[in-house]
Amino acid sequence: MSQQHQPGRGRELAGARIAVVGATGALGSLVAAELERRGARLLVVGRDAGRLEALGTGVPVVADLGDAAAGDAVVAAAREHLGGLDGLVNAAGVVAFGSLVDTPDEVVEELFLTNVVGPLFLLRRVLPLLEESQGFVLQLSAVVAERPMPRMAAYSASKAALSAVATALRTELRRSRVEVHDVRPPHTETGLASRPLAGEAPGLPAGLAPDDVARRIVDALAAGETDVPASAFAPR
Numbered sequence: 001m002s003q004q005h006q007p008g009r010g011r012e013l014a015g016a017r018i019a020v021v022g023a024t025g026a027l028g029s030l031v032a033a034e035l036e037r038r039g040a041r042l043l044v045v046g047r048d049a050g051r052l053e054a055l056g057t058g059v060p061v062v063a064d065l066g067d068a069a070a071g072d073a074v075v076a077a078a079r080e081h082l083g084g085l086d087g088l089v090n091a092a093g094v095v096a097f098g099s100l101v102d103t104p105d106e107v108v109e110e111l112f113l114t115n116v117v118g119p120l121f122l123l124r125r126v127l128p129l130l131e132e133s134q135g136f137v138l139q140l141s142a143v144v145a146e147r148p149m150p151r152m153a154a155y156s157a158s159k160a161a162l163s164a165v166a167t168a169l170r171t172e173l174r175r176s177r178v179e180v181h182d183v184r185p186p187h188t189e190t191g192l193a194s195r196p197l198a199g200e201a202p203g204l205p206a207g208l209a210p211d212d213v214a215r216r217i218v219d220a221l222a223a224g225e226t227d228v229p230a231s232a233f234a235p236r
């Protein structure tokens with residue numbers, strides 16, 4: 001009989017079958033590399049086949065979070081290539097800046113589609129697989145979920161919504177022993193702020209180093225830390 005996972009006791013990453021969504025992103029690619037270094041078997045999920053191949057790790061799965069079927073592609077690839085799934089890391093996300101009045105409707109819509117609605121569609125499809133394995137979900141929310149910022153109203157709201165999903169699911173999935181990690185990093189020097197859907201980033205103080213943040217995220221996973229607030233990240 002397989003052993004039951006003990007939530008909060010930490011998790012063995014060697015051999016764990018993990019899908020990393022947003023694997024072509026700055027944090028996503030670093031988290032994927034760190035997971036691979038610790039022996040995980042990966043699906044790397046993103047929008048661009050060439051850039052997924054270029055990662056040189058994991059089984060590539062081309063999917064767009066704006067497409068409700070993205071989760072079906074992840075589930076099919078997990079069953080075919082890994083025989084199931086032990087974890088889902090969602091490191092995809094988009095940002096926009098500017099006053100709300102100046103933020104076009106389409107931008108508000110795309111922010112919520114990518115940061116909230118797509119992840120919910122994805123979770124609806126992938127959670128049954130994670131329930132089979134007593135696996136985990138790890139989502140990258142952000143510091144703005146704790147401290148919403150002016151000129152980032154829609155982005156802050158989308159990240160607060162994602163954190164709310166994690167809090168609700170943590171209890172909802174307790175019986176099936178699926179762990180839900182909500183990670184809320186502070187500003188990190190990944191270049192995300194330089195590629196917003198709209199607007200211009202405010203002057204931000206120097207952010208954290210992306211590889212420190214990625215390592216801290218994987219450490220939290222390995223240690224079974226489910227709530228990882230901005231204060232858990234030490235400045236460089």
Ligand SMILES: NC(=O)c1ccc[n+]([C@@H]2O[C@H](COP(=O)([O-])OP(=O)(O)OC[C@H]3O[C@@H](n4cnc5c(N)ncnc54)[C@H](OP(=O)(O)O)[C@@H]3O)[C@@H](O)[C@H]2O)c1
Nearest residue numbers: 022024025026027047064065092093140142187188190192
């Ligand atoms: N950098 C920070 O300061 C910071 C702080 C706190 C939280 N975060 C969060 O951390 C996550 C990663 O951010 P990052 O800094 O690594 O930014 P990034 O390098 O721009 O990575 C974002 C990733 O999201 C993917 N993505 C965007 N729209 C998508 C869609 N519709 N379907 C599938 N994938 C999509 C991108 O895919 P493509 O490669 O195809 O564009 C990219 O892989 C985001 O959720 C961000 O909000 C970042």
